[in-house]
Amino acid sequence: MNVYSKIILISEFMTLSRVEKERFDRHIRTTGFGEAGQLKLKAGRVLVIGAGGLGCPVIQYLVAAGVGKIGIMDGDVVSLSNLQRQILYTEDEIGQPKAVIAGAKMSRLNACVDLIVFEEFLTDERADLLFPEFDLVVGATDNYKSRYLIDRKSIEHHIPFVHGAIREYEGQLSVFNYQGGSSYSDLFGDQPSESTSPMGVMGPVTGIIGSMMAMEVIKILSGVGKVLTDQLALYSSIDNTFRKIQIRS
Helix, strand or coil: CCCHHHHHHHHHHCCCCCHHHHHHHHHHCCCHHHHHHHHHHHHHHHEEEEECCCCCHHHHHHHHHHEEEEEEEEEEEEHHHHHCCCCCHCCCCCHCCCHHHHHHHHHHHCCCCCEECCCCCCCHHHHHHHHCCCCEEEEEEHHHHHHHHHHHHHHHCCCEEEEEEEEECCEEEECCCCCCCCCCHHHHHHHHCCCCCCHHHHHCHHHHHHHHHHHHHHHHHHHCCCCCCCCEECCCCCCCCCEEECCCC
């Protein structure tokens, strides 16, 4: 049984309260989505790994959208250099744990969402424990080690992996391991060595790619729209262009 089928079964036993119907009125009015789509979001369970430049917009939009259960995993703390693109945080929060701050702020955005904070970095052992509790995982990290770990464990636990990455003026996006689709390692091969120094990135690019990642999550959970599987979408902010690379024919 795939993710969407599980969510259909769960959502059949759920209802939207009067407050939820008002809150998500613009979703419900959207062609092809309706209350059925909102109920599937409410039944959804998403683990977001990374609460940085990409993770911030992903988390904010998924919480605002009413995804029922969201895990936020990050072992890092806020630094001054983060604030240029990680706009969920403020100067007063420098030195504090990102996951904790994000969880606290998002609970005030939508108290109906079950938010679970993991103030840690992902390991093999934690992935084996946590991945079975979620319908899909979002990889919003900035290093190869975590991306390859997420890819491997999402294959083992049969859940999709929504991937995004950014560099300077550019970003990329794909959904891996979706209904037998291609994996991260299928596209990128063996794990490369890590960069020895941080790469530059333009702040707004993180918002663009992170928002698109959130939309892929919503499509997977609701079953509405075409999921970006077996393709890698590439965005350039310099000339505001998108192109796609086919991973499998």
